[in-house]
Amino acid sequence: MQNIKPPVVSKKVLVPFILVTSLFALWGFANAVTDPMVQAFKKVLELSNSQAAWVQMAFYGGYFCMALPAAMFMRKYSYKTGILIGLALYACGALLFYPAAITEQFWFFCMGLYVLTFGLAFLETAANPYILAMGEKETATQRLNLAQAFNPVGLIAGLFVAQQFVLKNLQSDDIEDFSALEEASKILIRTSDLIVIRNPYVILGIVLIAIFVLFLINKMPQSKDEGGMPSLSKTFAILAKNKKYVLGVIAQIFYVGAQIMCWTYIYQYAEAIAIDSVTAGYYQMAAFIFFTIGRAIGTYMLRFMSAGKLLMYFAFLAIICVTIVILVQGIFGLYGLIGVSLSMSVMFPTIYGIALDSLTEEQSKVGSAGLIMAIVGGALMPKLQGMIIDIGGNGVSDTTIMGISEVNFSFILPLICLVYIAWYGNHVFKKYEYKTT
Numbered sequence: 070m071q072n073i074k075p076p077v078v079s080k081k082v083l084v085p086f087i088l089v090t091s092l093f094a095l096w097g098f099a100n101a102v103t104d105p106m107v108q109a110f111k112k113v114l115e116l117s118n119s120q121a122a123w124v125q126m127a128f129y130g131g132y133f134c135m136a137l138p139a140a141m142f143m144r145k146y147s148y149k150t151g152i153l154i155g156l157a158l159y160a161c162g163a164l165l166f167y168p169a170a171i172t173e174q175f176w177f178f179c180m181g182l183y184v185l186t187f188g189l190a191f192l193e194t195a196a197n198p199y200i201l202a203m204g205e206k207e208t209a210t211q212r213l214n215l216a217q218a219f220n221p222v223g224l225i226a227g228l229f230v231a232q233q234f235v236l237k238n239l240q241s242d243d244i245e246d247f248s249a250l251e252e253a254s255k256i257l258i259r260t261s262d263l264i265v266i267r268n269p270y271v272i273l274g275i276v277l278i279a280i281f282v283l284f285l286i287n288k289m290p291q292s293k294d295e296g297g298m299p300s301l302s303k304t305f306a307i308l309a310k311n312k313k314y315v316l317g318v319i320a321q322i323f324y325v326g327a328q329i330m331c332w333t334y335i336y337q338y339a340e341a342i343a344i345d346s347v348t349a350g351y352y353q354m355a356a357f358i359f360f361t362i363g364r365a366i367g368t369y370m371l372r373f374m375s376a377g378k379l380l381m382y383f384a385f386l387a388i389i390c391v392t393i394v395i396l397v398q399g400i401f402g403l404y405g406l407i408g409v410s411l412s413m414s415v416m417f418p419t420i421y422g423i424a425l426d427s428l429t430e431e432q433s434k435v436g437s438a439g440l441i442m443a444i445v446g447g448a449l450m451p452k453l454q455g456m457i458i459d460i461g462g463n464g465v466s467d468t469t470i471m472g473i474s475e476v477n478f479s480f481i482l483p484l485i486c487l488v489y490i491a492w493y494g495n496h497v498f499k500k501y502e503y504k505t506t
Contacts, residue, residue, distance in 0.1 A: 097223025
């Protein structure tokens with residue numbers, strides 16, 4: 070008799086699934102609207118590439134600091150409470166951009182991003198394992214890929230806002246040598262541009278307050294094992310001995326680092342071939358569209374392919390694309406950078422599902438925190454890449470390294486990350502999946 074796979078999402082949890090899935094678009098929006106700000110702050114506040122990378126340090130560092138406290142909180146309270154706290158912190162961080170624009174202090178903007186990602190840490194720590202728990206373990210990774218497919222919707226919306234309402238309206242971006250202007254002129258332009266940067270975040274904060282109210286008034290079912298409180302030290306010990314989980318956390322660090330490097334420095338890569346920031350935004354939009362397509366393809370392929378094998382194949386494709394980015398000068402290298410997004414599309418949810426696959430509900434809550442803390446890769450690695458690009462000066466192609474332009478060479482970092490991910494996918498397939506496929 071043929072085995073019938075259980076539904077990915079059953080009808081009884083359809084409404085909660087839709088509500089929680091909407092959160093995936095919300096943090097996708099925050100990711101996409103923030104990436105172009107590295108280039109915007111660099112020009113407006115006259116920063117080097119590595120100084121501007123503090124935007125990503127603040128944004129992804131907040132995940133690292135708050136993920137474990139969020140997980141510990143949700144061991145005691147419900148997922149709904151965690152989501153409400155996440156939305157409140159998200160809104161507060163976004164609204165901090167208003168006083169930051171008044172003071173015109175870079176550290177104030179970074180603090181707003183830091184608080185904002187406290188909220189995102191709560192949302193991701195709650196939403197990912199909640200989605201995994203909304204059905205049978207057999208379809209958990211596919212269910213998470215389905216929910217994560219809505220993340221690119223937020224990415225595209227965030228990039229559209231950044232491009233049409235921020236980058237297009239920055240006066241400093243229209244001036245070839247902003248630093249050469251008289252101080253009085255720079256002050257006027259800086260004040261105007263920081264208000265332009267501020268506005269989408271403030272509007273986002275107001276929207277988040279409305280979404281907070283929506284979650285507050287709706288009933289969300291508790292997960293079946295919520296309320297159980299096994300020893301935290303015992304849970305940590307179990308996770309530390311779980312090789313698939315530990316290697317998965319490392320894979321997630323490398324994946325997020327690779328993703329953010331490729332998305333952040335697409336603007337610097339474009340600058341090196343004389344493409345302005347607004348036009349570069351269109352290329353990033355194409356990357357996000359390919360990312361969305363890749364998520365849909367990957368979710369479908371999981372119906373007949375194991376997660377480890379899928380991860381390995383997509384990682385190999387990404388390695389080829391990044392190699393093109395490094396070795397090919399000009400527009401074709403930029404096309405390779407767009408292709409990386411298609412290749413990376415399935416990685417986050419697939420690694421997440423693999424790492425938590427053999428864990429109990431309560432172990433998953435703590436284990437989820439480790440995987441969200443792994444997002445710190447997005448804080449550390451762009452900073453390192455910015456330092457490589459700054460080797461010859463504050464420009465993006467001031468010198469060559471091993472005969473390759475410094476901005477091209479800097480993509481050696483995502484290449485290293487992707488090699489490890491390919492190895493992890495192959496390891497999971499051979500050790501845990503091969504005998505069952």
